Amino acid sequence: MSILDAKPIVAIATAPGRAGIGIIRLSGLALGPLIHALLGQDLKPRHAHFLPFRDGDGGTIDEGIAIHFPGPHSYTGEDVLELQGHGGPAVLRRLLQRCLEAGRVHGLRLAAPGEFTQRAFLNGRLDLAQAEAVADLIDASSEAAARSAVASLSGVFSAKVNDLADRITHLRILVEATLDFPEEEIDFLEKYQAAATLAGLREELADILAKTRQGVALRDGLKVVLAGEPNVGKSSLLNALAGEDIAIVTPIAGTTRDKVTQEIHLDGVPLHIIDTAGLRDTDDIVESLGIERSWNEIANADIVLHLQDARLPIQAISARILAHCRPGVPVLQVFNKIDLVEKESGTAWQPAPDTVPVQPENGQTGTHHALTTIGISAKRGDGLDALRQQLLQLAGWTPGEASPWLARARHVEALNLASAHLEIAALHAAQNDTVLDLFAEELRLAHDALGEITGKVSSDDLLGMIFSSFCIGK
Ligand code: GDP
Numbered sequence: 001m002s003i004l005d006a007k008p009i010v011a012i013a014t015a016p017g018r019a020g021i022g023i024i025r026l027s028g029l030a031l032g033p034l035i036h037a038l039l040g041q042d043l044k045p046r047h048a049h050f051l052p053f054r055d056g057d058g059g060t061i062d063e064g065i066a067i068h069f070p071g072p073h074s075y076t077g078e079d080v081l082e083l084q085g086h087g088g089p090a091v092l093r094r095l096l097q098r099c100l101e102a103g104r105v106h107g108l109r110l111a112a113p114g115e116f117t118q119r120a121f122l123n124g125r126l127d128l129a130q131a132e133a134v135a136d137l138i139d140a141s142s143e144a145a146a147r148s149a150v151a152s153l154s155g156v157f158s159a160k161v162n163d164l165a166d167r168i169t170h171l172r173i174l175v176e177a178t179l180d181f182p183e184e185e186i187d188f189l190e191k192y193q194a195a196a197t198l199a200g201l202r203e204e205l206a207d208i209l210a211k212t213r214q215g216v217a218l219r220d221g222l223k224v225v226l227a228g229e230p231n232v233g234k235s236s237l238l239n240a241l242a243g244e245d246i247a248i249v250t251p252i253a254g255t256t257r258d259k260v261t262q263e264i265h266l267d268g269v270p271l272h273i274i275d276t277a278g279l280r281d282t283d284d285i286v287e288s289l290g291i292e293r294s295w296n297e298i299a300n301a302d303i304v305l306h307l308q309d310a311r312l313p314i315q316a317i318s319a320r321i322l323a324h325c326r327p328g329v330p331v332l333q334v335f336n337k338i339d340l341v342e343k344e345s346g347t348a349w350q351p352a353p354d355t356v357p358v359q360p361e362n363g364q365t366g367t368h369h370a371l372t373t374i375g376i377s378a379k380r381g382d383g384l385d386a387l388r389q390q391l392l393q394l395a396g397w398t399p400g401e402a403s404p405w406l407a408r409a410r411h412v413e414a415l416n417l418a419s420a421h422l423e424i425a426a427l428h429a430a431q432n433d434t435v436l437d438l439f440a441e442e443l444r445l446a447h448d449a450l451g452e453i454t455g456k457v458s459s460d461d462l463l464g465m466i467f468s469s470f471c472i473g474k
């Protein structure tokens with residue numbers, strides 16, 4: 001976001017095309033004279049005036065409603081004028097042209113994309129996370145995303161981040177104050193229960209981080225990769241989930257040589273389902289390129305569905321798949337074609353005890369993979385609802401819970417950074433001989449990382465807070 005000039009700006013605010021109503025918006029520091037020149041009269045603040053919009057020769061372009069929102073109580077914090085006319089593109093273009101003519105002497109120019117919101121941010125009407133939410137609300141592709149964008153816009157997310165930042169600052173103020181009085185340094189950690197406070201802060205941050213990750217998933221969608229050997233039913237499952245024939249399904253192994261992606265919405269959560277070439281050893285060069293790409297998709301996946309033939313025991317490839325995904329990525333063991341199991345054995349399919357996959361080859365351990373087994377028939381549709389529920393759960397979605405805020409990858413990055421600094425601070429605090437200024441420095445870095453989210457990192461702020469909450473005489 002670079003700062004352009006402070007000249008008044010104008011733009012058509014409604015979507016292009018025919019519509020019942022179209023809005024032109026102007027923003028500037030002192031629009032009064034411009035409004036008079038444009039409309040031939042002054043407007044009562046925040047009052048809807050019904051009047052003709054005339055061209056320079058006095059001919060009527062349209063008639064409609066004009067509203068003047070004087071700054072600072074407007075969207076941008078500047079004077080804002082809204083002209084609501086009759087939607088058609090030709091009329092709006094003429095009206096826009098007329099505004100530019102009448103405003104030329106006042107420096108009026110066309111607004112750059114997002115410039116109204118940028119001004120709102122610069123004038124303190126919105127913080128950075130809220131400004132981003134404006135764009136996300138406009139782009140929201142599902143109701144759930146829109147609800148969460150509104151939550152971000154109204155400042156729910158910012159408030160959480162600000163609260164955490166304030167609490168970090170508070171702890172820092174205590175540390176900095178103690179630094180000025182070296183004889184008290186030793187007692188500091190105990191006296192202010194710094195370790196316990198820090199532990200509380202880290203817990204809170206972890207909670208915000210988890211919800212923010214969900215918010216990113218809601219905005220950007222999750223990559224769900226269908227992996228497995230040829231012919232296990234990956235393409236059939238993609239089609240079943242998407243409800244259309246997108247991928248080619250054939251009984252010949254090795255048909256899906258390129259990836260096919262389909263976006264579906266589960267409860268408003270966008271999922272990018274990626275069908276991949278079947279994993280197997282092959283001499284076919286084209287096929288092996290496809291397989292190479294499959295491994296890359298697995299490496300980039302947010303969730304992996306490892307498809308297998310339900311009639312066979314778990315395949316050795318399972319361990320390789322686990323080894324290829326990023327830490328924390330859940331791998332769901334999906335046994336397909338349970339209809340054939342039932343047909344051949346006459347009994348319902350049951351997950352066999354040996355369906356628990358072996359540990360990954362690279363020795364990664366522990367909590368990072370959710371190893372769940374599920375039986376489906378892509379052909380008949382059995383188990384698909386359960387699979388959808390599983391996907392939502394793996395996406396971190398709790399049905400019926402209040403929507404979290406919408407968030408962006410940069411927010412998660414900033415929170416991760418803050419979390420890393422708090423972790424180092426905790427290590428310092430745990431030492432026998434805590435070096436207080438190192439401890440304080442980590443708190444400062446954590447605070448700055450949070451400040452990046454709302455766009456208000458400033459060490460002057462902090463100094464102000466320190467001085468205002470401590471009198472020198474102590
Ligand atoms: P891919 O190579 O893993 O993508 O597998 P496909 O989706 O192309 O399916 C391979 C073959 O298995 C096709 O003949 C499908 O009709 C069949 N198939 C897929 N899913 C099922 C299922 O649930 N039940 C049965 N009976 N056949 C299936």
Ligand code: ZN
Nearest residue numbers: 234235255256
């Ligand atoms: Zn396929």
